[in-house]
Amino acid sequence: MKLERIGSFNSADGHVGRTEPGIDASSVVKAGNRIFMSGQTGQSVGGKLPDTTDPAELAKRAMDSVSALLDQAGASLADVCKVTTWLADKAYRPAVYNTVNRFLSAEPTVGTGIVTKGLALPGMMCNLGIEAVIPGPEGHKRFREFDTAQWFDQNKLTRRSCMVVNTGDEIYLRGQTGTALDGSKQYGPTFTPEDAAEQADVAIRNAATLLEEAGATFDDVAKLHVYIRDRAYREAIYQVIGRHLGAFAPVSTGLIVGGFARVPILFEIDMAVTLSKGTPHTRIRSFETTAQYKDGQDLRSRFSMGVRAGDRVYLRGQTGLTFDGEFMGKGDASAQAEQAMSNVAQLLDEAGAQADDICKVTVYVTEREFLPEVEAVVARHLGQVRPCYTAIVIDGLAMPWMQVEIDVDAVIQS
Amino acid sequence: MTITRFRKFNTRDVYPGGHLDNDMCMAVRAGNRIFLRGQTGLDLNQNMIDPNDAGAQAEQAMQNAKVLLEEAGSSLDHVTMVTTYLTDPAYRTAVYKVVAKHLRGNHTVGTGLVVKGLAMPEMKVEIDLEAYIPEGDEVKKYRLMNSKDWYGQTEINRDSAWLIDTGEEIFLRGQTGTEFDGKTMHGTGFTAEDAGKQADKAMQNARGLLEEAGASFNDVCRTRIYIADRAYREPVYQAIGKHFGDTYPCSTGLIMRGFARPEILFEIDMAIVRTDGTPHQRFRKFHTDNEYKDGQQLGMKFCKAVRAGNRVFLRGQTGTTLDGEFVAPGDPGAQADQAMKNIKVLLEEAGASLNDIVKVSTYIQHRDHREPVYQTVGKHLKGVFPCGTGLIVDGFAKPHILVEIDVDAVIPD
Numbered sequence: 001m002k003l004e005r006i007g008s009f010n011s012a013d014g015h016v017g018r019t020e021p022g023i024d025a026s027s028v029v030k031a032g033n034r035i036f037m038s039g040q041t042g043q044s045v046g047g048k049l050p051d052t053t054d055p056a057e058l059a060k061r062a063m064d065s066v067s068a069l070l071d072q073a074g075a076s077l078a079d080v081c082k083v084t085t086w087l088a089d090k091a092y093r094p095a096v097y098n099t100v101n102r103f104l105s106a107e108p109t110v111g112t113g114i115v116t117k118g119l120a121l122p123g124m125m126c127n128l129g130i131e132a133v134i135p136g137p138e139g140h141k142r143f144r145e146f147d148t149a150q151w152f153d154q155n156k157l158t159r160r161s162c163m164v165v166n167t168g169d170e171i172y173l174r175g176q177t178g179t180a181l182d183g184s185k186q187y188g189p190t191f192t193p194e195d196a197a198e199q200a201d202v203a204i205r206n207a208a209t210l211l212e213e214a215g216a217t218f219d220d221v222a223k224l225h226v227y228i229r230d231r232a233y234r235e236a237i238y239q240v241i242g243r244h245l246g247a248f249a250p251v252s253t254g255l256i257v258g259g260f261a262r263v264p265i266l267f268e269i270d271m272a273v274t275l276s277k278g279t280p281h282t283r284i285r286s287f288e289t290t291a292q293y294k295d296g297q298d299l300r301s302r303f304s305m306g307v308r309a310g311d312r313v314y315l316r317g318q319t320g321l322t323f324d325g326e327f328m329g330k331g332d333a334s335a336q337a338e339q340a341m342s343n344v345a346q347l348l349d350e351a352g353a354q355a356d357d358i359c360k361v362t363v364y365v366t367e368r369e370f371l372p373e374v375e376a377v378v379a380r381h382l383g384q385v386r387p388c389y390t391a392i393v394i395d396g397l398a399m400p401w402m403q404v405e406i407d408v409d410a411v412i413q414s
Numbered sequence: 415m416t417i418t419r420f421r422k423f424n425t426r427d428v429y430p431g432g433h434l435d436n437d438m439c440m441a442v443r444a445g446n447r448i449f450l451r452g453q454t455g456l457d458l459n460q461n462m463i464d465p466n467d468a469g470a471q472a473e474q475a476m477q478n479a480k481v482l483l484e485e486a487g488s489s490l491d492h493v494t495m496v497t498t499y500l501t502d503p504a505y506r507t508a509v510y511k512v513v514a515k516h517l518r519g520n521h522t523v524g525t526g527l528v529v530k531g532l533a534m535p536e537m538k539v540e541i542d543l544e545a546y547i548p549e550g551d552e553v554k555k556y557r558l559m560n561s562k563d564w565y566g567q568t569e570i571n572r573d574s575a576w577l578i579d580t581g582e583e584i585f586l587r588g589q590t591g592t593e594f595d596g597k598t599m600h601g602t603g604f605t606a607e608d609a610g611k612q613a614d615k616a617m618q619n620a621r622g623l624l625e626e627a628g629a630s631f632n633d634v635c636r637t638r639i640y641i642a643d644r645a646y647r648e649p650v651y652q653a654i655g656k657h658f659g660d661t662y663p664c665s666t667g668l669i670m671r672g673f674a675r676p677e678i679l680f681e682i683d684m685a686i687v688r689t690d691g692t693p694h695q696r697f698r699k700f701h702t703d704n705e706y707k708d709g710q711q712l713g714m715k716f717c718k719a720v721r722a723g724n725r726v727f728l729r730g731q732t733g734t735t736l737d738g739e740f741v742a743p744g745d746p747g748a749q750a751d752q753a754m755k756n757i758k759v760l761l762e763e764a765g766a767s768l769n770d771i772v773k774v775s776t777y778i779q780h781r782d783h784r785e786p787v788y789q790t791v792g793k794h795l796k797g798v799f800p801c802g803t804g805l806i807v808d809g810f811a812k813p814h815i816l817v818e819i820d821v822d823a824v825i826p827d
Contacts, residue, residue: 051466052466053465053466053536089531089535089781090780090781090782091535091781092535117530117671118502121504122502122504122505123466189743189744190743190744190814191743191744191813191814191815191816192743192813192814193813195744195814229813230644230809230813231643231644231645232644232809232812232813233813258530258808259780263780263782263783264744330603330604330605331602331603331604331608331677366676367503367672367676368502368503368504369503369676370676395671395808396643399645400604400605400606400642400643400645400646401603401604401605401608402604403604403676
């Protein structure tokens, strides 16, 4: 299988006055039936700042692009499995969700919704992360369909949703929070670290239930994205994750964000799940959190630096941390990016992959001001690989001195 | 001292939906001191001027301020302090250029913050102005400078000062961990130690500046401590506590989205009134190690109210009772109710009342909490008509605090 890269752009397009080189990227990377896509913002490639302040209009433009890109990739909107919605302000939520739903009404999708500090350009309101898989003859199986309008009285927005999509190779799971699976109750409603831990416990138990219904287990979980509202909750949440998932040592990316779908949500967890089908995933450089977090954070968890699941390679979000837990480049975002990309190269190699197998790169920076220097480093490392690319300005990372974290998704070509 | 409130209004007429009922005003004149409502891109008829342009919103805000100051018998020439809240650091240059143009020739002190949000999502900037109407030549300004010489901000040609002394009140530029040279920043590694270094430098600068003006930390009534990340709280407060010693200011602590530059991890504002021989009265002094039972080691001595002449300053109030018990977990309206009850008690202990409130600054974590919080505040302040500023911030002293309320009060003669 060869990766197919569709629609080229440069991450510096539209950034007026920028001198640093941006990343040469693709709008879509097609890996067999699996479609990776750059985050869509409603900003035309190479265009100027958005000329509208209407979140519905930006979401419409974003979904028009999604539709066109899927078409170019030989897929359609009905093949979308998961939508990760990044909002620059929670106030945009109803307009964005209702718009997205108009495009995605054919099949229910799973979703994760995050409010973040910012997007690649000021004035952007949403970034839609689309994951799609062209179904085989049996089609995707979708579990526990519901409409968000029935979910915690969010009657202002409608969205045809489900809890799980099983493509036969992968399982897409709705971002899990501390909510009863039937939407009847929000756990941990008082904003303390204990509440965050309770939410994490409920979320991960729910994930176990859903995976079981779909015929999978935690053994199939390759990667976690852990979104946390306040740094004060980190220890409490990770200790719960460690208790449930430590034995499986997935890779993980941990982000501090501005908010979620509803205010009482303190935590959301995304799981990337590839069905192991009898061949266990290869877990690379598994470590105890004490070995990486030498700043005294008591996370009591176990993760890996990389997971190979069939031809897919998942990496831990990479930062200025070396594999020995030394932090490189304090106060210097480009030095941190350099370390991160050097780690990425090493890990891909250990997983049997190479740079050319990279499908998607996501850069999280804690200030938009760091993007040019970080992208210059990433661009130099990626050369003409042209992965999909998304940039997010995030409220915080695992340690306050981390200014950048880089997520890489790869599929080994044969 | 006479207190006059200009352009009284009720928020039900401003914000769509009609769920709010807050008696507010646009400006308060208390003697020669002017307090203004935080100004935004809403014009004085409450229409948003341009939802897509931070510079245009700043222009509207400054035009509003000009009108309001003149109605109160003052002018932009009397502005002493400018606090600028941006919802995105990208708007800084556009906004500051506008502010600079309107205040050309008037060197003011300033604080620049990036916030999570403002009252409406389309608001990109809010500007708080403080002003003092001089009677003669009593106003002295220290260390005049221009922002274009400051950390390469060549585009921002803003006349600034480090300290303005009206003879009664001192306005101090928001202090960060910088040298006065505009190019040497302390603590640039984003660690907790770096934040501590910045706080130490900021406090050294503040002390030096106050000494130049013949004042001291004993004149400090209230601090507002802005921190970029919860991880920096302990080192920052410890450094501040070391410098303040037995000053016992009251304080409000907020976690903010950002400052003028990314490497700034901390900024401190001080409200300062000259003691005039008689020390300020400081009520309900406490040590943070007794107040924060969650293990935070802040090493800081604060008080809950300061009376300085006719002025009253309070510690930012939350859902924690004055005895330190946190009530109404998870309920922003009930937390605001407790905060307002505390404010009433503290004002009365300081010889004031709710009726003397001239400005309310309301900080929340989530815009969804505006309604319950503002409805509660509106009930407590029915008929008071203060001016107000409302910010959405990233956090407070503890994660379960959903609202903090700061009030300024002036007791009429």
